[in-house]
Amino acid sequence: MDLSLFGITVFLPSDVLAAWVFTILMAIPIGFFVLKKQKFGLIIDYMRTTNHRKIGTLYILFGVLYFFRAGIDALFIRTQLAVPNNDFWVFQGEKYNEVFTTHGTLMIFFVAMPLLLGLMNVAVPLQIGARDLAFPFLNAVGFWLFFSGSVFFNISFFINMTPEIGWTGYAPLSTEMFTPGLDTDFYVFGLQISGLGTIFTALNLIVTIIRHRAPGMKMTRMPLFAWATLITSVLIIIAFTVLAIALYLLMFDRQFGTGFFSGTEGDPVFWQHLFWIFGHPEVYILALPAFGMFSDIISTFSKKVIFGYPVMVISIALIGFLGFMVWAHHMFTVGLGPMANTFFAITTMAIAVPTGIKVFNWLFTIRGGVIRFTIPMLFALGFIPSFVMGGVTGVMLSVSAANFQFHDTHFVVAHFHYVIIASTIFGIFAGLYYWYPKITGFVLDGKLGKWHFWLFLIGFHLTFFPMHITGLEGMPRRVYTYEVSDGVFLLNFLSTIGAFLMGISMLFFIWNVYKTHRKGEKAGNDPWDGRTLEWCVGSPAPEKTFDPMPIVKEMDPVWYAKVENRELRTTANTRPAPIETESFLPLAFALSLFLLSLGITFSWYWLAIAGGAAALGLFILRSFTDERENHYGKEDSHE
């Protein structure tokens, strides 16, 4: 559609136009609400905050927002594939490439990551008895970097420059020769900025878990979610750094005329190696925190200590370790040779062992327990069989000879949606329902929660189970249509119905949130009859927690205090808390990197220089406004 504005004619496809209209229509009621309820103070407060619960809330808020955007992309994909030879709206050819690229990139980087980091931010300090993350200021920097990276990626759509290279950004397609437009640059810089934020937050979580545990909270007494967070953070530190350098090299290829991934001497397979050295651990970065959450949830709602705690910890660590040795199983068809393929096939199969151990331990935790079918527990119970199915197809895919048949078919699509949705997305929902009282002070409605769970579970299986069969029939992924004679119509149609069921279930979730807040029924400290330390602080978690500080003498301290009908043992003699502050600097810093990236993308070098100078200037400003200045140089005192 051609639009004429101030004498300039621009071409906008109708889907982009629709997005503009929709966004503006959504902005009006939100703006009206903010004006009417005088919420400016609250917004300013959240822009300056360094408190872990508030930052976690921000992560979750934007994660859910992007979940809807990427989910709508998924519905477009499924509608286009619903019937053979379909011409749904604009989603054919390049537009189809754009829509699966944004769906994948958003879901991985801007949905799963922030939702997990958000839940870690909220829950981990409370679980281990820390008063905040070790570096509150850095935590805010991490969030705002994620935020500006995600906005940078998303604006590409609104100016009709959506990346169309797949979430893997394979070279040489992603190099300048094949995608000369600016679209791929939005991918490069969007991921680069938000990845930097993720690295900082992971670093922060590691130091928090190592240094800020409550007295007596030994590593061997930590809840499994905290353990999973620790190991995930180590994986993030390694994997996202490799991604950062891969994107750095790709940026040089696109902007400064180098040829690492293309041309006569460059090597496209080098990009694949770098990407999957990041990409495969990334899968475990998504799955391990979910494993941790399920462990805590299953233990709570079975009223039993987790079965085989040490083995659970060891298997998380083993999965994390093996996760770095399997990346080439994404590249079996590249032609690395039988030795390499065999090695990576065996390491991949080996990962099934610790994962299987975990599954059995969850089952043994449930066995003989007093089970309560709350919403978090339902998601945990839905997770176990669904995830096992994804695991089984994973082992099938790891057979490198058979993989030549499976590669790039819908069988792979079915596999990774089974593992990622069953673990990460179910885990996130379970975690959201479970910790919602700690975030907002309310318990989400159980009845609507059941609607959400059942519709989502049924929709999920209905969408992805048929893809196993269409995949084995040879239906390739990333292709926008098929023929009647391919004989995959009925199965595809079922998939589409399933996708819409999942979409509808999400409306129940939103309705649930609305209804719960409308009702405004405050939850107590311990709505679930919980076991770990987060259930001894207020709901929502106050800014000053653990005063006095509990002393931990065993696993699940809150539970045993309740069983023995006593108060938690506490002490006033604690290590110094992290120093909180309120500052616009993290937001400003992220904004300056945003401008820097915008400048390089559009070759507006004055803007790039201004953005870079602003970033360096903010470093200096930060150095001179260090909140520690007021806390140092005083007499030795214990708070």
Add this chain to the structure above:
Amino acid sequence: MNNHESALFKDKQIGFLIYLGVEAIMFSVLFATYLIFTPARQGPHPSEVFEAMSVILSSFFLLSSSGTLLAAEKGLKKNNKFKFLVWFGITLLFAFIFLGLEIREFHTFVSEGYDISVNVFMSSFYVLVGLHAAHVAFGIGWMIVLLIQYRRKIPASLFSEKHTIFSYYWHFVDVIWVFIIILVYLPYLV
């Protein structure tokens, strides 16, 4: 440094060491890139590009700047203002000289026609050594900020904390340079 401060300092120490771990991974990927692509099948060969004198000179200044920084740290510990400022100033000076030599080296290469897009060897050289040079430049800015902080008379314990964190960074940048000598320059200079 009292208990309160040393606990917070320890947090920062561990956090910064993890950050240096991140940097180490970044550089090792770039080293791997360099080793994979060098020498390139076409275009300039490293042995015709590198000049030993430039490497020796810049190495002398950067590596000894680690020593002068240690001397400055001793001055700070003994509360000897003069000693601290002199040695810290020399460190800063050496850093400037190193950066100048790097810029001169890059300038010479480019004017000889060996720019970043000539071949994959030059590309991987520039992205690696250039990133290191950027680290030195950042370190120079950091040192200047530290000097201003010293004049501002912030609490002594806070200053010594900031100084220690900087020294970790600076020694790390030095270690990376040692690897650059061994892996990038030396195989083609001897």
